[in-house]
Amino acid sequence: AQSVAQPEDQVNVAEGNPLTVKCTYSVSGNPYLFWYVQYPNRGLQFLLKYITGDNLVKGSYGFEAEFNKSQTSFHLKKPSALVSDSALYFCAVRDPRNSGNTPLVFGKGTRLSVIA
Amino acid sequence: NAGVTQTPKFQVLKTGQSMTLQCAQDMNHNSMYWYRQDPGMGLRLIYYSASEGTTDKGEVPNGYNVSRLNKREFSLRLESAAPSQTSVYFCASSEALPAGGVSYEQYFGPGTRLTVT
Numbered sequence: 037a038q039s040v041a042q043p044e045d046q047v048n049v050a051e052g053n054p055l056t057v058k059c060t061y062s063v064s065g066n067p068y069l070f071w072y073v074q075y076p077n078r079g080l081q082f083l084l085k086y087i088t089g090d091n092l093v094k095g096s097y098g099f100e101a102e103f104n105k106s107q108t109s110f111h112l113k114k115p116s117a118l119v120s121d122s123a124l125y126f127c128a129v130r131d132p133r134n135s136g137n138t139p140l141v142f143g144k145g146t147r148l149s150v151i152a
Numbered sequence: 153n154a155g156v157t158q159t160p161k162f163q164v165l166k167t168g169q170s171m172t173l174q175c176a177q178d179m180n181h182n183s184m185y186w187y188r189q190d191p192g193m194g195l196r197l198i199y200y201s202a203s204e205g206t207t208d209k210g211e212v213p214n215g216y217n218v219s220r221l222n223k224r225e226f227s228l229r230l231e232s233a234a235p236s237q238t239s240v241y242f243c244a245s246s247e248a249l250p251a252g253g254v255s256y257e258q259y260f261g262p263g264t265r266l267t268v269t
Binding site for chain 2 (some may be wrong): 045070072075077078080081082085127132140141142143144145
């Protein structure tokens with residue numbers, strides 16, 4: 037069965053510092069991996085995805101994520117955090133070998149707080 | 153384009169009452185989904201519809217029913233609401249389900265905040 041874990045409920049970072057939000061996954065084969073962001077009282081917004089190819093994926097708002105197969109990780113990063121990046125971040129995964137073509141499985145979310 | 157719209161935005165029900173949450177998308181997407189979001193639990197899939205005319209159970213379908221009315225609309229019904237169904241409900245859509253080496257991102261509505269007393 038596919039699953040995804042976000043080991044940190046909360047991440048605090050100072051504005052201007054680099055940020056990392058961690059995600060690890062568990063699937064049988066090569067995964068499809070996604071990051072979404074949720075601002076207060078809003079729905080989730082797509083940030084980026086990894087399907088195949090280059091392990092470093094660039095997405096919206098200056099975010100990027102690195103797929104690491106040996107560590108089964110897909111950490112979200114940004115070189116310089118902004119206060120406006122403060123939000124709830126979700127990692128999601130799907131095993132493409134799942135013959136049922138089921139939707140994504142989401143992690144529990146990590147709340148990012150960027151302090152001015 | 154409005155994207156994914158949901159009505160109502162807020163609702164308070166008494167235990168045992170019924171209601172239907174409405175969702176519509178204008179992106180001509182084939183697949184639609186209903187999730188609930190609870191603190192510390194992330195998003196959990198209730199039901200999904202791979203295409204018009206089909207629906208399937210997700211992780212937490214008990215107490216809910218769905219109708220894919222047409223390609224645009226996917227409704228979620230609570231027949232007899234319970235306090236455990238107090239949650240924020242999100243509808244989402246995507247071009248299709250993942251298949252054949254392609255996985256499309258999902259687009260989410262703004263959510264419905266439901267309280268059952």
